[in-house]
Amino acid sequence: MSGAALLEPSLLAALYAAADRVATDWASLRQDANSGEEVRRTARGIVEATVAAAADDHAPTQLLPHSPLTRRLANLVRGGFIAEAGSLTPPPTIGELLQTLAALDRVTLALEPGWDRQFVDRLSGPDGLELVVEVAHDLRSPLTSILFLAETLQRARSGPVTPLQERQLGLIYSAAFGLSSVASDVIELARGGDRLPDLDPLPFSVNDILESVRDIVQPIAEEKGLEIRLGSQTTAFRVGHPVAVSRVLLNLSTNALKFTDEGYVEVTAMDQTGTLVEFAVRDTGRGIPPDAMTMLFQPFRRRQRERDYAFSGSGLGLSICRKLVEAMQSELRVDTTQGQGTRFSFVLDLPLANLGPVPNATLEASVS
Numbered sequence: 001m002s003g004a005a006l007l008e009p010s011l012l013a014a015l016y017a018a019a020d021r022v023a024t025d026w027a028s029l030r031q032d033a034n035s036g037e038e039v040r041r042t043a044r045g046i047v048e049a050t051v052a053a054a055a056d057d058h059a060p061t062q063l064l065p066h067s068p069l070t071r072r073l074a075n076l077v078r079g080g081f082i083a084e085a086g087s088l089t090p091p092p093t094i095g096e097l098l099q100t101l102a103a104l105d106r107v108t109l110a111l112e113p114g115w116d117r118q119f120v121d122r123l124s125g126p127d128g129l130e131l132v133v134e135v136a137h138d139l140r141s142p143l144t145s146i147l148f149l150a151e152t153l154q155r156a157r158s159g160p161v162t163p164l165q166e167r168q169l170g171l172i173y174s175a176a177f178g179l180s181s182v183a184s185d186v187i188e189l190a191r192g193g194d195r196l197p198d199l200d201p202l203p204f205s206v207n208d209i210l211e212s213v214r215d216i217v218q219p220i221a222e223e224k225g226l227e228i229r230l231g232s233q234t235t236a237f238r239v240g241h242p243v244a245v246s247r248v249l250l251n252l253s254t255n256a257l258k259f260t261d262e263g264y265v266e267v268t269a270m271d272q273t274g275t276l277v278e279f280a281v282r283d284t285g286r287g288i289p290p291d292a293m294t295m296l297f298q299p300f301r302r303r304q305r306e307r308d309y310a311f312s313g314s315g316l317g318l319s320i321c322r323k324l325v326e327a328m329q330s331e332l333r334v335d336t337t338q339g340q341g342t343r344f345s346f347v348l349d350l351p352l353a354n355l356g357p358v359p360n361a362t363l364e365a366s367v368s
Contacts, residue, residue: 018080019043054103170219203353204242227264238350252281260285280345
């Protein structure tokens with residue numbers, strides 16, 4: 001049986017569509033049609049190797065150039081394939097998706113024999129930082145697959161799920177989202193950490209951001225028996241940087257849940273004077289000890305003891321939060337009391353969105 005016969009035709013078409021999209025974007029970005037055509041041949045060669053790899057456990061990559069570029073293209077094709085597969089009607093089964101992704105992963109791994117030695121050599125070389133960014137990019141690709149598959153299962157697109165399975169899928173999604181955020185933090189820090197994801201201010205709903213943060217961290221809270229509270233007393237639609245605001249609140253909420261064993265974590269947005277809005281994340285955790293405060297915003301710090309307070313093992317998350325808040329012309333503040341909890345907050349100047357008459361919306365939600 002041929003590899004083409006093993007792959008679902010719609011997924012094979014999605015692979016080729018992803019390869020062509022990668023080449024088109026490549027040529028557009030570099031304004032070089034010749035470069036785009038070369039990339040198209042290589043990307044389609046990756047698809048052909050994937051088709052063959054689906055037929056057996058070996059990935060025939062001898063006709064592909066073994067280079068970092070080819071491996072990067074394989075990861076780009078993978079990400080594009082996931083996006084293409086997500087829009088297929090009828091949707092493919094989870095088994096068909098996993099089979100295709102597994103074959104594509106075998107091709108990616110076969111493209112760089114001896115990668116471990118190359119990794120060590122490059123990491124200690126002058127382009128070590130660039131390598132770390134490449135690794136972070138490569139981490140986000142499989143994590144995107146996990147997020148996509150978990151969400152597909154949660155929505156019962158592949159069949160009904162039990163309440164227990166739905167809860168477990170929520171935990172998988174939250175964990176994968178957290179890992180993806182760490183990878184993003186590494187990339188952003190390498191680039192300075194102060195670039196806003198949405199360069200131009202956009203109209204957005206404050207309440208929608210709070211609810212999306214709650215939905216993502218809810219499975220973690222439930223697993224620890226904690227309550228997630230939302231509080232909003234602000235005009236719902238503002239103009240600002242919603243992706244950056246959401247990322248800061250999500251990182252702060254995840255960290256609050258990590259260091260809270262009982263009680264709740266509260267995420268709020270409150271009107272201040274004029275067009276100012278204060279965002280805050282408060283927890284009933286153990287608080288931050290004084291000796292940890294001096295290094296709280298430093299990336300790559302080390303804990304002296306296992307139970308010492310640290311935003312994360314590397315300290316990237318809080319450093320990125322502060323940089324993003326500063327890029328939005330504000331300051332990330334922290335108030336903490338030992339044994340009672342911690343509150344992070346920042347105030348943003350967010351003009352009202354010109355979307356017609358929108359009444360003040362007050363949201364008081366408590367989800368256990």
